[in-house]
Amino acid sequence: MRLLLLNLLRKPFRTLLTVFGVGVALFLFCFLETVLNAFLAGVNMSDASRLVVQHKESIIFELPMSYRALIEQIEGVSSVASASWFGALSQEPGPDGAKREEFFAQFATEVERYLALYPEIQTPPEQLRDLLSDQMGCMLGAQIAQRLNKKVGDRIALRSTIWAQKNGSSIWEFNVRSIYTSDSPTFDQTMMIFHQKRFDEARQFGQGSVGLYLLGIVDPERSSEISAAIDARFANSPFETRTMTEKAFNLQFVSMIGNFQLLLRSVGSAVVLTMLLVSANTMMMSARERTREMGVLKAIGFSDGHVFLLLIGEALAIALLGAVAGVGLAWLMANVLHYNPKPDFFPVFFLPGSSILAAVGLAALTGLASGILPATAGLRLKATEALRSV
Amino acid sequence: MSEPIIELRHVSKVYHKGSADIHPLDDLSLTIDRGDFVALMGPSGSGKTTLLNLLGGLDTPTAGEVLVCGQDLAGLSSRELARWRCDHVSYIFQAYNLLPVLTAYQNVELPLTLLPLSRRERREHVVQALEIVGLAERMYHRPDELSGGQEQRVAIARALACDPELLLADEPTGDLDAHSAQEIMALLIALNRDYGKTIIVVTHDPKVARAAHRELHLEKGVLARDVDLRHEPT
Numbered sequence: 001m002r003l004l005l006l007n008l009l010r011k012p013f014r015t016l017l018t019v020f021g022v023g024v025a026l027f028l029f030c031f032l033e034t035v036l037n038a039f040l041a042g043v044n045m046s047d048a049s050r051l052v053v054q055h056k057e058s059i060i061f062e063l064p065m066s067y068r069a070l071i072e073q074i075e076g077v078s079s080v081a082s083a084s085w086f087g088a089l090s091q092e093p094g095p096d097g098a099k100r101e102e103f104f105a106q107f108a109t110e111v112e113r114y115l116a117l118y119p120e121i122q123t124p125p126e127q128l129r130d131l132l133s134d135q136m137g138c139m140l141g142a143q144i145a146q147r148l149n150k151k152v153g154d155r156i157a158l159r160s161t162i163w164a165q166k167n168g169s170s171i172w173e174f175n176v177r178s179i180y181t182s183d184s185p186t187f188d189q190t191m192m193i194f195h196q197k198r199f200d201e202a203r204q205f206g207q208g209s210v211g212l213y214l215l216g217i218v219d220p221e222r223s224s225e226i227s228a229a230i231d232a233r234f235a236n237s238p239f240e241t242r243t244m245t246e247k248a249f250n251l252q253f254v255s256m257i258g259n260f261q262l263l264l265r266s267v268g269s270a271v272v273l274t275m276l277l278v279s280a281n282t283m284m285m286s287a288r289e290r291t292r293e294m295g296v297l298k299a300i301g302f303s304d305g306h307v308f309l310l311l312i313g314e315a316l317a318i319a320l321l322g323a324v325a326g327v328g329l330a331w332l333m334a335n336v337l338h339y340n341p342k343p344d345f346f347p348v349f350f351l352p353g354s355s356i357l358a359a360v361g362l363a364a365l366t367g368l369a370s371g372i373l374p375a376t377a378g379l380r381l382k383a384t385e386a387l388r389s390v
Numbered sequence: 391m392s393e394p395i396i397e398l399r400h401v402s403k404v405y406h407k408g409s410a411d412i413h414p415l416d417d418l419s420l421t422i423d424r425g426d427f428v429a430l431m432g433p434s435g436s437g438k439t440t441l442l443n444l445l446g447g448l449d450t451p452t453a454g455e456v457l458v459c460g461q462d463l464a465g466l467s468s469r470e471l472a473r474w475r476c477d478h479v480s481y482i483f484q485a486y487n488l489l490p491v492l493t494a495y496q497n498v499e500l501p502l503t504l505l506p507l508s509r510r511e512r513r514e515h516v517v518q519a520l521e522i523v524g525l526a527e528r529m530y531h532r533p534d535e536l537s538g539g540q541e542q543r544v545a546i547a548r549a550l551a552c553d554p555e556l557l558l559a560d561e562p563t564g565d566l567d568a569h570s571a572q573e574i575m576a577l578l579i580a581l582n583r584d585y586g587k588t589i590i591v592v593t594h595d596p597k598v599a600r601a602a603h604r605e606l607h608l609e610k611g612v613l614a615r616d617v618d619l620r621h622e623p624t
Contacts (some may be wrong), residue, residue, distance in 0.1 A: 165559065300548065
């Protein structure tokens, strides 16, 4: 063990550069994983016991409000809430005093029903009571409230890019009555919800319709059967439906930007392969320089296995030191300092534990793969030949 | 009557180099007694180093039997050979071959790490070995902080640390100046005389050979001359 550590310090600058190279590669890998996780946040927060009903043709077409009662009658459905996409930009002054328009998700919904469907949302009871009693009220996620510097009791103005009010204005004002948090790290805390009734009464067009229905079902294993029953119920009507799991619904949006997962994973693979080549090159160079020493070790009683373990151990140590540096930095930035390069685009931005494990596993694999060639050469090396080498 | 520590019976070694066969050792038979000090001489390519490697179990013969310390080396796996070397044989090289990242103490301790010894026991062995070679005061120096003669003395201490029966030295004074060479030879003589170590020294230097009890001359892989120097007039 001591010899292994001392060998790493034999050429400290070279070891440092290799560790740095592995560290940078693993940092990039973790960063890409974090971005991918952010893209899939909606998918990851999906619950198998929730379904989404949208217009059969496209999400841009609305469904009648009257469908809610009809959906509730379908066997296996436990609760239903409607939701309409508001699509607005904040109108708050930035630090420089100029108006800053920021995008985040807002839904008009039946608040009580919606919250029953999403137990992940946590808010103090008194704030919920105030929200339910104020038709002009809204609930903000803790992260967006912090970003917009809003607290309970403040007013917030939004400019909708879709909906104008009956008076012609597209600026809508709300009272911040509640701020929600969530224990689930994948749950989006940058949303806003407000009352469907107020929205429906105030909007210029589209009265009596909603964007989609969110439903809770009793048995997640019956989701296909219940989805088919809902769609059959509205077949051949002017507003045919397409029902799917919440996960499938959210995946639609991810697939709209192409196979992003494949792209990111390809870049990640290229990064890891480069790291492997750099590390393997260093290990081979380092082992070749010490051929004679390996012969000496064998001559004084060390077995072939000892030499193999020494060389593979050095490669593993370099890769794992790189992992500590690269993964550690990524974890620090994303999970401790909460760095988010695009908060309005990535409502959830953190490095998941599974990605940390994957990165450490990759580092270990890289260490093994880069060390296996020199270690096998060391294993097979004959002491007599090694002692003759210069 | 002396007990043999080494017995070679019709030992041959053949290397294949391209289409040519090289015979560094050809049907060699000899016996070396425990406690002997043998000088192995001969021109380059006569098979001296090959013989040393066979005796240390670093190489295997193409034909014949090699018995060292009562063990037929042909019957041992590479793992068993490694362990056997650790217990019975030590090498002293011309180029010292100390590990440059380790101090003198750590270099001497290295073969001891293979034995089931406590840290304290290892320390006792290391200090004793370094005291025998007269370098106890320089135990925390690295090889690049020692002279050539001192490096070779550390290498001898490393060879002594496991208390082997047999010391195999391949031109141990070849890289040293005359004074240091004399010191090393004096040390080897003392190890043979005072500690009863069997020593086989490969050398080209007749002065080194004169320190031995017996001189073996190899030529083209066969034993050309076997001289008992104890009965030679000095």
